[in-house]
Amino acid sequence: MDLAVNLRPDLPRLTDGERLWSDLMAMAKIGALAHGGCCRLSLTDEDRQARDLFVRWAREAGCEVRVDPFGNIFATRAGRSADAAHVLVGSHLDTQPHGGRFDGVLGVLAGLEVVRALNAAGIETEHAVTVVNWTNEEGVRFSPGLTGSGGFVGAIRAYDTAAVTGVDGVPFYPELHRIGYGGAARLTSRLAGYYELHIEQGPVLEGAGATIGIVEGIQGVRWLAVELAGEDRHAGTTPAADRRDAFMAAARLAIDARAAALALDRDFRITFGRVGVEPGSINTVPGRVTMSVDLRHSDVDLLDRVEKEIVEAVAALAGSEGTRGTVTRAMDVAPVRFDAAMQDNIEASASGLGIASQRLPSGAMHDASNLARIAPSAMIFVPSRGGISHNESEWTDPAQVADGCEVLARAVLRHATG
Ligand code: GLV
Numbered sequence: 001m002d003l004a005v006n007l008r009p010d011l012p013r014l015t016d017g018e019r020l021w022s023d024l025m026a027m028a029k030i031g032a033l034a035h036g037g038c039c040r041l042s043l044t045d046e047d048r049q050a051r052d053l054f055v056r057w058a059r060e061a062g063c064e065v066r067v068d069p070f071g072n073i074f075a076t077r078a079g080r081s082a083d084a085a086h087v088l089v090g091s092h093l094d095t096q097p098h099g100g101r102f103d104g105v106l107g108v109l110a111g112l113e114v115v116r117a118l119n120a121a122g123i124e125t126e127h128a129v130t131v132v133n134w135t136n137e138e139g140v141r142f143s144p145g146l147t148g149s150g151g152f153v154g155a156i157r158a159y160d161t162a163a164v165t166g167v168d169g170v171p172f173y174p175e176l177h178r179i180g181y182g183g184a185a186r187l188t189s190r191l192a193g194y195y196e197l198h199i200e201q202g203p204v205l206e207g208a209g210a211t212i213g214i215v216e217g218i219q220g221v222r223w224l225a226v227e228l229a230g231e232d233r234h235a236g237t238t239p240a241a242d243r244r245d246a247f248m249a250a251a252r253l254a255i256d257a258r259a260a261a262l263a264l265d266r267d268f269r270i271t272f273g274r275v276g277v278e279p280g281s282i283n284t285v286p287g288r289v290t291m292s293v294d295l296r297h298s299d300v301d302l303l304d305r306v307e308k309e310i311v312e313a314v315a316a317l318a319g320s321e322g323t324r325g326t327v328t329r330a331m332d333v334a335p336v337r338f339d340a341a342m343q344d345n346i347e348a349s350a351s352g353l354g355i356a357s358q359r360l361p362s363g364a365m366h367d368a369s370n371l372a373r374i375a376p377s378a379m380i381f382v383p384s385r386g387g388i389s390h391n392e393s394e395w396t397d398p399a400q401v402a403d404g405c406e407v408l409a410r411a412v413l414r415h416a417t418g
Pocket residue numbers: 137138363364365366
């Protein structure tokens with residue numbers, strides 16, 4: 001990318017914020033929930049409907065649409081030079097079970113708005129611009145998350161995914177084919193860069209009064225699966241000394257692991273988001289617990305130390321609670337730092353528009369973590385009201401959405417021109 005490519009200082013806004021907002025609200029009707037949010041778990045019928053709508057809009061915008069074996073959808077606006085590397089722009093259309101209207105969707109639909117804006121302005125770019133929807137970013141139904149981008153960069157291999165079964169017992173590939181998105185057309189072009197516009201999902205930008213976040217990097221994420229085995233026994237007759245209560249073991253583990261993590265760094269994030277207690281009977285001492293652990297930090301050494309503490313704590317539960325346990329690593333995403341020239345490019349776009357920006361790290365994981373392994377990558381954040389996300393009440397003001405998209409468009413245009 002040649003940052004010497006200067007956009008005219010009086011360049012009028014390229015993108016149409018109202019059109020983008022109306023697309024976001026139309027997409028939010030798919031899998032709509034009672035309190036304003038969405039549920040579009042990966043590879044469900046709702047995910048299919050969202051994909052179909054995106055593909056229809058992309059074709060209407062003149063894009064060539066390709067679907068790869070991981071179900072990633074690539075919508076390409078050709079550049080002047082057929083061999084020039086593509087500028088990739090995107091995010092994900094799948095959501096959390098109680099997801100909001102913006103997480104992921106914004107980055108995909110803003111990419112499409114950039115394409116429409118370039119069409120409307122009659123701008124030809126040297127590089128093709130490809131808008132991408134990555135499969136299963138969230139990792140709720142199928143673990144690990146970031147599946148599509150992981151497959152694209154070679155971090156997840158097809159045969160790993162073949163073994164993956166959803167929490168509802170449905171295997172990944174048959175479900176991908178059922179919804180009609182098991183493709184064979186890979187995007188083989190070289191990549192000039194990857195841009196992802198996303199809501200911040202935290203409180204920093206709102207607190208600073210900035211509309212645009214220039215993301216410096218993403219902290220590391222590690223997912224563990226813990227299984228604890230005790231013994232099913234009668235709740236009324238079994239004395240305390242005879243119990244091997246897997247839930248009590250899990251509770252002790254969670255409290256102790258949190259204390260250990262926060263003792264290392266108050267900024268360490270540790271979450272036990274999914275706990276299964278079996279047999280799930282009100283009057284039986286539970287004999288089995290499965291639990292997920294989500295660990296986040298930008299220092300891999302600290303992630304290693306907390307994982308080790310958890311493995312040791314699970315072993316120690318044999319003495320204190322009489323349970324046996326296993327800990328399995330389900331995902332490991334290394335921390336990344338984004339491309340410096342692309343961060344500067346985003347900053348130039350924001351300042352050219354007179355929009356306040358701020359540099360910040362990302363606490364959430366994104367497909368950009370994977371893309372950064374193979375191509376120069378960067379992310380743009382817009383504020384999340386109250387710092388709230390993974391919640392139906394997730395909100396970003398229409399004007400901030402429009403600003404984020406315009407900053408994206410100018411950064412992409414500069415990159416695709418140079
Ligand atoms: C998903 O959005 C995550 O950050 O885990």
